[in-house]
Amino acid sequence: MTQPKKKTTIILFSGDYDKAMAAYIIANGAAAYDHDVTIFHTFWGLNALRKEAPVPVQKGFLEKMFAKMMPRGADRMGLSRMNFAGIGPKLIKKVIKKHNAMPLPQLIGMAKEQGVKLVACQMTVDLLGLKPEELIDGIEFAGVAAYLADASEGNVNLFI
């Protein structure tokens, strides 16, 4: 019974609420399948890991602009389709509630609870001017080599 666990790795590149939701649903399902699961967040996907409250940190002008223009946290992310300047997410959250599905922030919490490894790509964290203290607790920082180490043993590898 002690075979090595199967592995699932997901690269979350997108910063869209719906795509992140798909990624986190698959991650939670894979964890229930008893896989070792890693979500590697890069570029806009990092916004899913941002804390909702602003964190006072020292930043340059460009970094401040990026911080302002990007959504602060999973709940503020927009939709990939039918965003309608922010009305789309409100509607989808209504529908999520109606169908008793889990909203993205809860899916992220559930993933953490299930032991899904959440990784922030250090290079893009730096590019977008994010500071570690602006991201939620319990995540790791790594690069392409760490991702490949997981993915080369992966049974399911996705790019979302």
Next chain:
Amino acid sequence: MMNVAKVLDAKGLACPMPVVRAKKAMDELQSGQVLEVHTTDKGAKNDLPAWAKASGHTVIDMKEENGVLMFWIQKG
């Protein structure tokens, strides 16, 4: 009558929660014990058997009553 060690009420929950809850409940059982799952998620009709098979468990029985799907899954 089979010996049900635990009943999981997953009614009203949507994907992926029935499988997530089933996994949690199964972790608390011993090999050979049976978990009874109630769910209203129609996707679970395929999801739970697929999860059980991949996790080494056996679906002993399954039925549908008034829109509620019931599964009896024996831990492998």
